[in-house]
Amino acid sequence: MKRLLNILFALIFALFAYWNLNDPDAALWVSAYGITAILFALAALGRADRRVSGVLCIALWIWAIIMVPGMLDWIDADMPSITDEMQATAPHIEVVREFLGLSIASLALVFLVFSTPKAARLM
Numbered sequence: 001m002k003r004l005l006n007i008l009f010a011l012i013f014a015l016f017a018y019w020n021l022n023d024p025d026a027a028l029w030v031s032a033y034g035i036t037a038i039l040f041a042l043a044a045l046g047r048a049d050r051r052v053s054g055v056l057c058i059a060l061w062i063w064a065i066i067m068v069p070g071m072l073d074w075i076d077a078d079m080p081s082i083t084d085e086m087q088a089t090a091p092h093i094e095v096v097r098e099f100l101g102l103s104i105a106s107l108a109l110v111f112l113v114f115s116t117p118k119a120a121r122l123m
Contacts, residue, residue, distance in 0.1 A: 006044035016036075032105060033101075036105050039109070048116040053112045057112075060106045061102075064099055064103055
């Protein structure tokens, strides 16, 4: 079951990386989601490393925390829709989507860290 979840997460984050290929800052997002996908793929193969997953998790949380002011602005604006097309007149759409994406990746990595045996190291 754990292996199946790792494969599922690897596929989901690979898809997230793919969807961000056309983003203006694609290198950042494809790297974040792509590395997350690779870590889950390695875990599915029994080659996970808690240290690497933990460091990436912390880095993504820090990145998400930087976006908290934008999230608070969105909440103060009565949480307008984030499903519209991104426009210069609605900068909250990108901030909220990025924050949520980072939060999802971070929570998934918390799962990976705690589901990986403490002795697991990349070989």
